[in-house]
Amino acid sequence: MNASFPVRLNGVHIRFLTSGLLAAFVLMALLILPGRAFAHAALVATDPADGAVLAQSPSQFSLTFSEPVSPLVLTLVRPDGTQLPLNSYRLDGQTLAIDNPEALKSGTHVLSWRVISEDGHPVGGSVLFSIGAPSAAPVAGEAVDWTLRTAIWAAKLLLYAGLLLGVGGAFALAWLAKDRRCGQRFVAVALLFGLVAAPVSLGLQGLDGLGAPLARFATPVVWKTALETSFVWTVLIGLIALGLALLSLAGPPGLRKLSASAALFGVGAALAASGHASAAEPQWLTRPLVFLHGAAIAFWAGALAPLGLALRKQPAEARTFLARFSRAILPVVAVLAASGIVLAIIQVQAPAALVHTAYGRLLLLKLALLLFLFTLAAVNRWTLTAPAEAGDTEVQRRLMRSIGIEMLIVLAIFGVAAGWRFTPPPRALAIAAAQPVSIHIHTLQAMADLSITPGHAGEVAASVMIMTGDFGPLDAKAVTLVLSKPDSGIEPIKRPATKPGDGTWRVDNLVIPLPGRWNVRLDILVSDFEMVKIEAPIDIRAE
Structure with a gap:
């Protein structure tokens, strides 16, 4: 470090080296150009899920990240493009729960968020969901x-x-x-x-x-x-x-x-x-x-x-x-x-x-x-x-x-x-990719909390907690997980769940071949004469 090449450098060599270093700076800019200003924390789950269609206005929203965050700016963009600041929220570990201050009208809404992670770097994004039926999405997003x-x-x-x-x-x-x-x-x-x-x-x-x-x-x-x-x-x-x-x-x-x-x-x-x-x-x-x-x-x-x-x-x-x-x-x-x-x-x-x-x-x-x-x-x-x-x-x-x-x-x-x-x-x-995706399915006959880990395409494990429609215990005789993706021509994938003894039902070594929105159905055998079927969409990440 304290020495020089054992050859004499003339002006041509210096200019060549300077040009090379300038090219390195340009290459660095090209390497980071396609990416947005991501930070250490990554969003791993939302409620409502991105693209979800809800029957009625939710009382709150939640964002779950790969590590604890602090919110900076939270905004709800209505279908007509007007913005509603969201100032009431609670932090629970890696989940940010946000209160919804008003009953939302029909159409597509955008939940825009910007948070800062533990390493001091900010990250932002948005989630789209609809009430009643989708409409043209309002403009919400952040240009670099x-x-x-x-x-x-x-x-x-x-x-x-x-x-x-x-x-x-x-x-x-x-x-x-x-x-x-x-x-x-x-x-x-x-x-x-x-x-x-x-x-x-x-x-x-x-x-x-x-x-x-x-x-x-x-x-x-x-x-x-x-x-x-x-x-x-x-x-x-x-x-x-x-x-x-x-x-x-x-x-x-x-x-x-x-x-x-x-x-x-x-x-x-x-x-x-x-x-x-x-x-x-x-x-x-x-x-x-x-x-x-x-x-x-x-x-x-x-x-x-x-x-x-x-x-x-x-x-x-x-x-x-x-x-x-x-x-x-x-x-x-x-x-x-x-x-x-x-x-x-x-x-x-x-x-x-x-x-x-x-x-x-x-x-x-x-x-x-x-x-x-x-x-x-x-x-x-x-x-x-x-x-x-x-x-x-x-x-x-x-x-x-x-x-x-x-x-x-x-x-x-x-x-x-x-x-x-x-x-x-x-x-x-990798931390974000390893995070599970979870959904809550609620009907009058039964309800379930389903978690798929990791939440991306490939080999995963599914964990299911089932209850009655009024949150009571449900001692099912058998549970079958059924996954289908009709828009990709994938017929239902059926896997029987096992009960390891911790109150949950599990499906191990399950392979989800493609990312995207899947339909998940749980066939719950309540008795020899009664079968309850509940279903909902779930979003599987690419990685």
């Missing part, structure tokens, strides 16, 4: 605000630059550099960028949470929303770290190393306070790994600019800096690689997700950049470091140019990491 998305990405990139290059640079100047003047101006500018980007990022978080345009940036409700997210802790801790790093540059000599060390600690803590990786389970493992990963990146990336400037302006004094950095960097890279690998395994889970998800494709792009960076670093570490420390001026110049290349690659990696803000990790998608 590319201006806001670009601002969020840019602010996150500048925040990374402040925390990782600024704080890391201050630590390198305090602990590794012999002459603190080389690179001090660059570090100070990076810290100032971070100090500006941190509160701006927080405000943009509030805008994104509410789905509001940039013009509302200064409104109180935007900042109130932002302060209620977990990202506020990243910003607060980050601001403290940036302030301590500035103190290490301008403060008394006795406090420089202490302030710089506390600032580096703050970088790891800030990154671990929110985000996809920190919110993953088990958090006793993921949060410390994010802390170590962030601190290691800051140590490595932050030292590059001060070291390169020292080699250019004061090559003799830079040899001490280079020797200290060379001795310390190997264990730092080991921590960086180990923590990154474990976090990637937790987030991706299956190798196929590297290709089939936007998150995985961004990770592949980051790994390609890291491979280039690690290869460059390895060649430099074992080829050029010793001659540079010995005072070979030509090698020192090549080393300085190499550090410039490393800085470009590091910035490209920061850009990729900032793009993860708009993609759900495969782990979150």
